[in-house]
Amino acid sequence: MASLSGLCPSSPSLKPKHDRVAKLTPSFRKDALAFSTRSNSNSKLSVACKVSADLSKTNNAAVLKKAKQGGLEKDPKVLWRRYVDWLYQHKELGLYLDVSRVGFSDEFVAEMEPRFQAAFKAMGELEKGAIANPDEGRMVGHYWLRNSKLAPNSFLQVQIEKTLDAVCEFADDVISGKIKPPSSPEGRFTQILSVGIGGSALGPQFVAEALAPDNPPLKIRFIDNTDPGGIDHQIAQLGPELASTLVIVISKSGGTPETRNGLLEVQKAFREAGLDFSKQGVAITQENSLLDNTARIEGWVARFPMYDWVGGRTSEMSAVGLLPAALQGIEIREMLVGASMMDNATRSTVLRDNPAALLALCWYWACDGVGSKDMVVLPYKDSLLLFSRYLQQLVMESLGKEFDLDGNRVNQGISVYGNKGSTDQHAYIQQLREGVHNFFVTFIEVLRDRPPGHDWELEPGVTCGDYLFGMLQGTRSALYANDRESITVTVQEVTPRSVGALIALYERAVGLYALLVNINAYHQPGVEAGKKAAGEVLALQKRVLAVLNEASCEQPVEPLTLEEVAERCHAPEDIEMIYKIIEHMAANDRALIAEGDCGSPYSLKVFLGECNMDELYA
Numbered sequence: 001m002a003s004l005s006g007l008c009p010s011s012p013s014l015k016p017k018h019d020r021v022a023k024l025t026p027s028f029r030k031d032a033l034a035f036s037t038r039s040n041s042n043s044k045l046s047v048a049c050k051v052s053a054d055l056s057k058t059n060n061a062a063v064l065k066k067a068k069q070g071g072l073e074k075d076p077k078v079l080w081r082r083y084v085d086w087l088y089q090h091k092e093l094g095l096y097l098d099v100s101r102v103g104f105s106d107e108f109v110a111e112m113e114p115r116f117q118a119a120f121k122a123m124g125e126l127e128k129g130a131i132a133n134p135d136e137g138r139m140v141g142h143y144w145l146r147n148s149k150l151a152p153n154s155f156l157q158v159q160i161e162k163t164l165d166a167v168c169e170f171a172d173d174v175i176s177g178k179i180k181p182p183s184s185p186e187g188r189f190t191q192i193l194s195v196g197i198g199g200s201a202l203g204p205q206f207v208a209e210a211l212a213p214d215n216p217p218l219k220i221r222f223i224d225n226t227d228p229g230g231i232d233h234q235i236a237q238l239g240p241e242l243a244s245t246l247v248i249v250i251s252k253s254g255g256t257p258e259t260r261n262g263l264l265e266v267q268k269a270f271r272e273a274g275l276d277f278s279k280q281g282v283a284i285t286q287e288n289s290l291l292d293n294t295a296r297i298e299g300w301v302a303r304f305p306m307y308d309w310v311g312g313r314t315s316e317m318s319a320v321g322l323l324p325a326a327l328q329g330i331e332i333r334e335m336l337v338g339a340s341m342m343d344n345a346t347r348s349t350v351l352r353d354n355p356a357a358l359l360a361l362c363w364y365w366a367c368d369g370v371g372s373k374d375m376v377v378l379p380y381k382d383s384l385l386l387f388s389r390y391l392q393q394l395v396m397e398s399l400g401k402e403f404d405l406d407g408n409r410v411n412q413g414i415s416v417y418g419n420k421g422s423t424d425q426h427a428y429i430q431q432l433r434e435g436v437h438n439f440f441v442t443f444i445e446v447l448r449d450r451p452p453g454h455d456w457e458l459e460p461g462v463t464c465g466d467y468l469f470g471m472l473q474g475t476r477s478a479l480y481a482n483d484r485e486s487i488t489v490t491v492q493e494v495t496p497r498s499v500g501a502l503i504a505l506y507e508r509a510v511g512l513y514a515l516l517v518n519i520n521a522y523h524q525p526g527v528e529a530g531k532k533a534a535g536e537v538l539a540l541q542k543r544v545l546a547v548l549n550e551a552s553c554e555q556p557v558e559p560l561t562l563e564e565v566a567e568r569c570h571a572p573e574d575i576e577m578i579y580k581i582i583e584h585m586a587a588n589d590r591a592l593i594a595e596g597d598c599g600s601p602y603s604l605k606v607f608l609g610e611c612n613m614d615e616l617y618a
């Protein structure tokens with residue numbers, strides 16, 4: 001690959017300052033700490049993953065404000081020097097990071113240096129097994145998945161290695177037909193139906209879109225929601241191939257309602273097709289979870305473990321991501337190698353040599369450390385379409401926190417959106433170029449357009465890929481000309497290794513950024529609140545049903561007003577939710593069958609007709 005100096009023969013002196021090739025040998029001492037994977041709150045173990053928050057934040061704000069007043073550098077010669085000077089190159093991975101179009105000042109970098117050193121130290125403790133998720137009293141071990149020797153004790157190390165071997169062996173046996181469905185015309189599994197949500201879906205979906213071959217040994221589809229229409233669509237598309245479908249049910253907790261509903265719906269489809277689900281079901285979940293026990297008791301084909309020290313949004317390198325990928329014929333060990341190589345690079349304590357730290361620096365600068373700008377992710381490659389959706393969970397569920405580690409209310413976060421270029425240029429780049437300046441862009445550039453020998457010129461000297469390249473560069477320039485900042489991550493091509501590296505790069509960047517802003521990146525309390533509220537709606541619905549059933553038994557059957565239903569539910573304050581519940585049930589023709597033989601079915605449609613809004617306000 002041409003070195004940078006080759007790009008500008010007239011100025012040989014403009015070689016990058018550091019020839020940054022990742023050192024592959026692990027450069028840190030491993031303590032053989034033997035302790036459980038979960039410790040109680042008064043653990044002797046230091047919660048070592050906290051960066052002192054009393055570092056001069058106020059100076060930071062002043063530094064940020066002052067430096068930004070000057071606007072962005074526009075002199076091409078100065079910009080070229082900045083590009084060369086700050087360009088990060090991982091030559092072995094062929095991954096580059098260009099931060100030259102983010103206007104951070106030298107003064108800002110100097111101001112952040114002590115905070116990065118503290119973050120690097122805390123990250124080192126995290127990798128050694130410190131309780132880096134203090135709110136849940138857990139370690140954070142996704143880095144150990146791609147280098148089991150990092151695990152803090154031999155028990156975990158063996159678990160990681162055995163699970164990887166089991167995933168590879170199972171995938172080989174399914175693809176070879178050694179493990180096959182009991183009754184399918186093809187005599188082997190041809191489809192995967194993945195049932196899971198959040199981190200139990202987004203990683204597998206991103207990787208399938210990025211890396212699945214055109215004709216995979218098994219084609220994957222996803223049920224990642226509790227939408228009956230979506231579930232019916234997937235099952236209808238499978239049709240008779242349901243008989244040769246391997247259903248992988250993924251849930252770390254083993255109790256997520258949407259996933260459980262998906263499972264029940266799929267099992268119903270199996271029953272209706274006269275198929276034995278247990279002969280085609282696989283579970284990936286924590287040991288002894290509800291899902292794990294169900295799979296064990298029902299004798300499913302296989303079960304693979306998830307660990308409490310791997311979060312859903314960082315589980316792509318666990319069985320969650322590796323099993324679906326392997327079944328599609330994707331080289332999962334290459335993914336792990338790419339991630340491990342990137343992990344080594346992002347262990348550097350030299351800011352300029354650490355691509356994850358460079359990303360965190362840019363995020364902090366662009367967002368003032370408080371999420372003041374959104375992160376627009378624009379891969380100029382169709383196969384990376386789902387990368388931004390993947391990053392939405394990784395970034396926003398990690399950083400979007402109400403309180404910091406000292407209990408201060410900070411409402412932190414960075415919002416992520418984007419799809420792909422150049423397609424998005426025809427959707428919202430107009431606003432990015434000229435509208436509200438509330439974002440920074442991350443371009444993902446893929447240098448190789450087509451496999452060697454497959455390209456052609458659609459006009460003299462120009463290929464289709466040249467257009468894509470031109471659109472990316474043109475958009476980057478046009479945005480920068482109007483003071484819109486951008487980062488560019490470049491890979492040679494989309495391969496398991498480069499995808500593994502991209503995942504690892506962003507996992508570390510999120511972890512470092514969280515340390516800079518002093519939050520716990522590894523729990524998700526806000527999600528629990530939503531789950532709880534959903535449970536309350538369903539509980540209220542059951543009360544409404546009971547009240548309407550009762551009413552249908554009374555003689556004569558009198559339609560109740562909403563107020564009367566709310567009163568009978570002992571929930572007058574929930575009248576609006578009760579109206580919404582009845583509206584939804586009526587829209588789905590949910591007539592109430594009175595218990596026993598009392599009363600006639602109490603049709604909600606009729607009931608709702610009695611309660612039109614103007615009558616309510618009569």
Ligand SMILES: O=P(O)(O)OC[C@H]1O[C@H](O)[C@H](O)[C@@H](O)[C@@H]1O
Binds near residue numbers: 311312
């Ligand atoms: O894998 P599960 O336990 O089913 O959880 C699926 C998802 O549920 C919640 O939304 C969590 O916030 C996510 O981090 C998790 O990925």
